[in-house]
Amino acid sequence: MDSAELLDLLGNANRRRILRLLARKPCYVTEISEYLGVSPKAVIDHLRKLEEAGLVESRTDERRRKYFSISRNLRLEVNVSPYEFGTKSAYPASKGLDMTACRYLSLEVGHVDPGDDEDEQVDLGTLADTLQELEQLENELSLAQRWVQGRLSDVRERVADLLDDGDPRLAADVLAGLADGSATAPQLSRRTEAPTEVVEDVLTTLAEEDLVEREGDRWRLVD
Amino acid sequence: MDSAELLDLLGNANRRRILRLLARKPCYVTEISEYLGVSPKAVIDHLRKLEEAGLVESRTDERRRKYFSISRNLRLEVNVSPYEFGTKSAYPASKGLDMTACRYLSLEVGHVDPGDDEDEQVDLGTLADTLQELEQLENELSLAQRWVQGRLSDVRERVADLLDDGDPRLAADVLAGLADGSATAPQLSRRTEAPTEVVEDVLTTLAEEDLVEREGDRWRLVD
Numbered sequence: 426m427d428s429a430e431l432l433d434l435l436g437n438a439n440r441r442r443i444l445r446l447l448a449r450k451p452c453y454v455t456e457i458s459e460y461l462g463v464s465p466k467a468v469i470d471h472l473r474k475l476e477e478a479g480l481v482e483s484r485t486d487e488r489r490r491k492y493f494s495i496s497r498n499l500r501l502e503v504n505v506s507p508y509e510f511g512t513k514s515a516y517p518a519s520k521g522l523d524m525t526a527c528r529y530l531s532l533e534v535g536h537v538d539p540g541d542d543e544d545e546q547v548d549l550g551t552l553a554d555t556l557q558e559l560e561q562l563e564n565e566l567s568l569a570q571r572w573v574q575g576r577l578s579d580v581r582e583r584v585a586d587l588l589d590d591g592d593p594r595l596a597a598d599v600l601a602g603l604a605d606g607s608a609t610a611p612q613l614s615r616r617t618e619a620p621t622e623v624v625e626d627v628l629t630t631l632a633e634e635d636l637v638e639r640e641g642d643r644w645r646l647v648d
Numbered sequence: 649m650d651s652a653e654l655l656d657l658l659g660n661a662n663r664r665r666i667l668r669l670l671a672r673k674p675c676y677v678t679e680i681s682e683y684l685g686v687s688p689k690a691v692i693d694h695l696r697k698l699e700e701a702g703l704v705e706s707r708t709d710e711r712r713r714k715y716f717s718i719s720r721n722l723r724l725e726v727n728v729s730p731y732e733f734g735t736k737s738a739y740p741a742s743k744g745l746d747m748t749a750c751r752y753l754s755l756e757v758g759h760v761d762p763g764d765d766e767d768e769q770v771d772l773g774t775l776a777d778t779l780q781e782l783e784q785l786e787n788e789l790s791l792a793q794r795w796v797q798g799r800l801s802d803v804r805e806r807v808a809d810l811l812d813d814g815d816p817r818l819a820a821d822v823l824a825g826l827a828d829g830s831a832t833a834p835q836l837s838r839r840t841e842a843p844t845e846v847v848e849d850v851l852t853t854l855a856e857e858d859l860v861e862r863e864g865d866r867w868r869l870v871d
Contacts (some may be wrong), residue, residue: 429661432804435726438652441733445841448733449818495730498801503658503724505703507717510664510671515794529781530788542677549859552807553869556820557827558752559800564828565753566796570789571723571738575666577782578721584758584775595672597779604780605787618668636772646776 426478428512431501434478437465440471444495447481451494507580508581508597527565530569532562576603588630595619600646603637607645649701651735654724659703661693662686667718670704674717702744727797731804731820755785800824811853818842819850826860830868 434440437489442461448460454472458465472493475481482496497516504511581597588596602608612630614621628644631637637644657663658698667682669675677695695716695800698704701726705719720739727734787869804820825831827867837844851867861868 429664431726432655432658432664433661435655435735438656440651441655441735444733447819447844448729448731449840495728495733496730498730498797499726500727500797501724501726501728503654503722504789505667505718505720505724506671506723507719508665508671508822509723511717512658512664512777512788515790516705519800522658527792529785529786530758530792530794531756533752533754545790548805548859549810551868552810553823553859554805555803556800556824557869559796559803560824560827563793563800564795565791566751567725567736567738569753569755569787570793572788573721573782573834575721575788577786579774579780580778584772584779587772587775596670600688600776601779601783603659604776606782615670617673631772634772636776646780647773 426480426499426514428501428503428514430478431514432503432512433500434474434480437471440475443468443471443475447493447495451484451492453490453492457493487495502570506574506578508579508585514646529561588634595623596631597617599624599627599631600636603644603646607641607643609642610644613644649703649722649737651724651726651737653701654722654737657697658705658724660694662690664692666694666698668702669864674707674715676713676715679759680716681846687758691739714787725793729797729801729804731801731808818846819854822850823856823859826867826869830863830866832865833867836867 443457446457446460452460452463456467457463457472458468461468472481472483474492476483479498480495480499481493483491483493483537485491498565499514499516501512501514504512581601584597584600595617597612598619602613602616608616610621610625614624614627617624628637628639632639635647650714651847660688662684666680669680669683675683677691678693680686681691685693695706699706699716703718703720703722704716706714706716708714723740724735724737726736746813748841804824807820807823818840821842823838825836831839833844833848837853840847851860851862855862858870861870
């Protein structure tokens with residue numbers, strides 16, 4: 426599911442309340458309707474939208490009552506700043522995240538995985554500790570991301586100050602677009618949502634400043 | 649601005665397109681209207697909502713033309729999982745983030761701050777390098793967040809399996825709520841959005857399992 430679809434769904438207060446409720450326990454329509462003080466018809470409509478998006482699923486119990494629950498792990502990040510409006514949605518990363526691949530970040534959590542073997546009995550105390558560590562780590566990562574966003578905004582602004590001809594914001598975007606590796610002008614055009622020829626002008630300016638260089642049809646930052 | 653207000657604003661595709669446009673350059677109404685193929689009246693309406701939320705601001709140039717731009721740094725995070733629906737919005741953290749306060753996380757970025765002194769001339773190359781490092785760090789943090797969310801979901805599920813009486817999901821929430829430190833039943837009730845008496849029942853169950861203990865009217869995890 427892409428960010429736009431997710432934002433459309435989350436843009437409705439009652440759908441958010443339904444998700445908050447389902448995150449605590451599976452519910453059937455009447456429960457939700459009473460809890461929210463919303464007509465069953467409206468609840469069914471919201472659930473249908475959530476189900477179509479694959480965010481919610483339902484199962485019927487022995488008393489033929491249909492229970493709804495959240496079916497999916499999803500994460501959405503939105504950054505808004507004078508130089509950026511970025512949305513990113515993604516599924517949780519698998520256990521096997523290779524932190525050694527991270528160049529600038531390192532995590533140190535003790536028993537993140539309380540017993541890899543599912544059969545192994547792990548007591549609630551251990552799980553509670555792990556829960557505690559993970560929650561704290563989540564807060565620290567959140568803080569770090571906000572810090573990075575602040576710094577990115579500072580640097581983009583300073584790039585803009587130095588590049589006063591043309592479209593300095595776009596130039597900052599293009600530089601950022603090359604940060605992950607070389608790219609073609611059309612690729613940068615898609616990323617920055619600017620026409621290819623405009624992006625090419627900016628690349629030429631940046632090349633004159635010896636910031637970027639061309640290899641065939643690909644551009645990259647000068648080391 | 650709280651997450652709900654932000655999600656309501658971002659729930660509209662045209663408002664997202666307007667923000668994406670303003671993130672690249674300040675625009676006046678006619679520009680936006682033509683770029684989006686939306687009537688000026690609708691654009692003005694969206695801009696008013698964004699301005700009221702403090703997300704967008706306007707200034708009038710010498711030709712008495714009113715330019716709109718994004719006025720604010722904001723970050724929104726949404727986690728959806730079978731055991732969680734969490735939204736968090738925050739302003740970027742200041743430069744002086746004290747990473748030593750982070751227990752589980754450490755960042756290593758070279759020249760994140762290219763010259764603390766604003767007057768000091770820093771060349772574009774250095775800024776481009778910094779931009780590159782920050783963008784990569786942002787991706788790594790994002791990956792780490794998704795990894796943590798996956799683990800949290802695993803652990804909550806296993807807590808739920810062990811606590812089959814009462815409301816296991818709520819119990820996991822309560823344990824998580826105590827992860828950041830001691831709390832009163834009403835505080836946990838607000839956090840988990842469950843009635844105080846229900847939370848107190850869960851706390852009693854957890855106390856019988858020697859997972860939590862009471863100090864006066866506050867509860868905390870047993871070390």
